[in-house]
Amino acid sequence: MRTKSLKKNKxxxxxxxxxxxxxxxxxxxxxxKANDKDVVYEDEGxxxxxxxxxxINNAKEESVNTILEFVKKKEEGDVDKVFVTGCLSERxxxxxxxxxxxxxxxxxxxxxxxxxxxxGADYKHELIGERLTTTPKNxxxxxxxxxxxxxxxxxxxxxxxxxxxxxxxxxxxxEAEKLATKGVKELILIAQDLTYYGLDIxxxxxxxxxxxxxxxxxxxxxxxxxxxxxxxxxxDVLEVMKxxxxxxxxxxxxxxxxxxxxxxxxxxxTTKEKTTKLINEFxxxxxxxxxxxxxxxxxxxxxxEHFQELKNWVAAMRFERLGCFTYSHEENTHAxxxxxxxxxxxxxxxxxxxxELQSQISWELNQEKIGKTFKVVIDRKExxxxxxxxxxxxxxxxxxxxxxxxxxxxxxxxxxxxxxxxAADFDLYGEVI
Numbered sequence: 001m002r003t004k005s006l007k008k009n010k011x012x013x014x015x016x017x018x019x020x021x022x023x024x025x026x027x028x029x030x031x032x033k034a035n036d037k038d039v040v041y042e043d044e045g046x047x048x049x050x051x052x053x054x055x056i057n058n059a060k061e062e063s064v065n066t067i068l069e070f071v072k073k074k075e076e077g078d079v080d081k082v083f084v085t086g087c088l089s090e091r092x093x094x095x096x097x098x099x100x101x102x103x104x105x106x107x108x109x110x111x112x113x114x115x116x117x118x119x120g121a122d123y124k125h126e127l128i129g130e131r132l133t134t135t136p137k138n139x140x141x142x143x144x145x146x147x148x149x150x151x152x153x154x155x156x157x158x159x160x161x162x163x164x165x166x167x168x169x170x171x172x173x174x175e176a177e178k179l180a181t182k183g184v185k186e187l188i189l190i191a192q193d194l195t196y197y198g199l200d201i202x203x204x205x206x207x208x209x210x211x212x213x214x215x216x217x218x219x220x221x222x223x224x225x226x227x228x229x230x231x232x233x234x235x236d237v238l239e240v241m242k243x244x245x246x247x248x249x250x251x252x253x254x255x256x257x258x259x260x261x262x263x264x265x266x267x268x269x270t271t272k273e274k275t276t277k278l279i280n281e282f283x284x285x286x287x288x289x290x291x292x293x294x295x296x297x298x299x300x301x302x303x304x305e306h307f308q309e310l311k312n313w314v315a316a317m318r319f320e321r322l323g324c325f326t327y328s329h330e331e332n333t334h335a336x337x338x339x340x341x342x343x344x345x346x347x348x349x350x351x352x353x354x355x356e357l358q359s360q361i362s363w364e365l366n367q368e369k370i371g372k373t374f375k376v377v378i379d380r381k382e383x384x385x386x387x388x389x390x391x392x393x394x395x396x397x398x399x400x401x402x403x404x405x406x407x408x409x410x411x412x413x414x415x416x417x418x419x420x421x422x423a424a425d426f427d428l429y430g431e432v433i
Contacts, residue, residue, distance in 0.1 A: 009080075010038045011119060012045025014070075015134075016063050017053025019190050019226070021086060022134060023143045025051045028085075028112065030131035035121035041134045046080045047119070048073075052088035054160055056328035063088045064100075071102045083107065085115055087160040109161055130178065136379050138413030139186035139222075139395060140179050144172055144210065148192035150229060152256075153267045153334035154299065154327065157192055164193065166201050173213050180219030185413060186377060187214065188224045188394065195229040205234040215246045221415065222377070222391060226252040230278055231269040238285040248391040249288040252321075256296045258313045259306040266299065267334060272313070279317060290392035292321035295354060298347030299327045300338035307350050314354060318361050321398050324354040359425045366399070366423035373433055376401050376418040378410045386410045388418070390428075401428045408432040 011032060015025040025041070028049065032039040039045075048070045052063035063086075073079045081104045089096060090108035097106060107115045113123035133140050147162040148155075176187055191197065198206025214223055223246050225237075230253055241247045257263055258272045282289055295314070297307060314322065326347035329340040376388040379395060385402040388410075393399045401418055403410065410416060410432070418430035 008038060009047055009120075010040060010045040011047045011049060012040050012043055012079075013049050013051065014042050014066065015051045016066060017051075017055065017059055017087065019141045019188070020143060020192070021051050021053060023131075023141045023190065024086070024109075024112075026131035026133055026141075028115070029134075031112070031116055031124060032119065032121055033132055034124050034130065035116070037119065037121055039132070041132075047083070048079050048081070049083045049085060049115070049119070052084060052086035054086070054088035054091040055156065056325070056330070058328075060088055067096075067100055067103060071100060074102065083115065083118065085109075085111070090160045091156065133179070133182070133184070135395070136412060137183045138377055138379065139188060140184045141190050142172060142176060142179070142187045143167070143190050144194065145191035145197055149196060150193060150269075151267045151334070153265060153338075154256075154296065154330065156330045156333050159332055161192060164196050164200055166197050166199070166206075168201060169206070169210050169213050172210065173217065176214055176217045176220060180217055183219075183413060185220060185415075186222040186224065187220055188226055190226045192227065193229045194225055194227055195231070195233050205232065207234055208236040208240045211237065211240045211244065211247055215244045221246060222248050224248045224250055224391075224394060226394065228253045230255060230275055233278060235281070235285075238282065241289070242286050249286055250290045250292070250392055250394065251282070252292040252394065254294040256294070257299065257302075257306075258310050259302075262299055262302060262306055265301060265335070265338070266296075276313075276317075290320035290398075292323075292394070292398065293319050294323045294325060296325050296327050297350035297354060298342040298344075300329075300335060300340055300342070302327075302342055302350075311354060311357060314357055315361075318365070319358070320362075320365060320392065321394075322354070322358045322361075323397065324351045324358070326351050362399075363423070363425045366425070366428060369420045369428060370423055371420065373417055373419045374401070374430075375415055376403075376430070377415050378403075378412055380412060381405060388416070399426055399428055401430050403430055403432060 013025050013029055015021050029039050053059040070082045074082050083105050084103050085107040089106045093106045116123050145166045147164045148158050149164040260271050374390040376390055378386050378388040380387050384405050386405050388401045417433045419433050420428050420430045422429040
């Protein structure tokens, strides 16, 4: 028989879903560490905290499977306690409690103090901005706002995350300074919607002013923008991007579709004409900019004509980076009242077609980089290569630059100048200058 009381508790934090969840897990771990708790990230521990995702079907399935996996370990005596937090738990707590009762306790997205309490820790208000980063040491996520006020018909995020709440500029600068002292050189700004930043606390869209404050933080060399909503985008941000070398010429702006009929049904507050004009304005004001977008195919009512319109538009716009998702019919969203009338195999076929088209575009754009030199940050060593990125690439989702480790010695987190010698669809090969 195991004597649990003699074993020192080790808390294992497991994260599923997006970068916002990674950030939340890092805050949790920072609080636990400040309470002198033994905490590890996705490693062995006798107490497990699973930070779940509840966004779309695939993510929900992965979260449920992970919970079941650790519940089984608990039943087999390999772990003592299992706690569940995050978006899935916020959205489906009563169902989860009924279906998977062997979890010790479920917590929603705003219940960090309560979660800490059951882990034997106190929530320390003075630790605002303190966290245990889990990303490679050279970059970190900086969450500038929580929640979302947008009415998008397909999205359940407001249900799980609540209304938009901006973090004050002073707090974000303080957090950035702390990260810089730990060796972080690249900040990736995240929120459900960067575009809305400041409207609630400053009564104006204030992303540009935030960027001007963050570029003054010593030690930070790159600042990258993720998840900007197209409607109401503050154009003054482009001036800051153009004039401040620290702001990467990069933006992630999910556009979802281009058919006016579907954009209206999706409640996106824009049109094909306005969207095209905005992207053209980005490129006119910051010609070097790499634009990443995401699209949804198979939305209720999407006909073959709607899809071809989208495909033709993607071919014409030639985005540097693009991801495509199949529509997921989510309870309690506005679109749930519509008939999910596009067959799953048709959804998948359409997504595949978009990604094949994008693969060709990406290959062509990458060929143009051969012979050019770029500033590259080294993220890691993998096999015979050092793996890095240019300012036009975000971690995990974009191009990587592979440098032969037998010819050059490089350190993780350092910047180096690299000449591109070859290129594939989504990888660049280079040599150190």
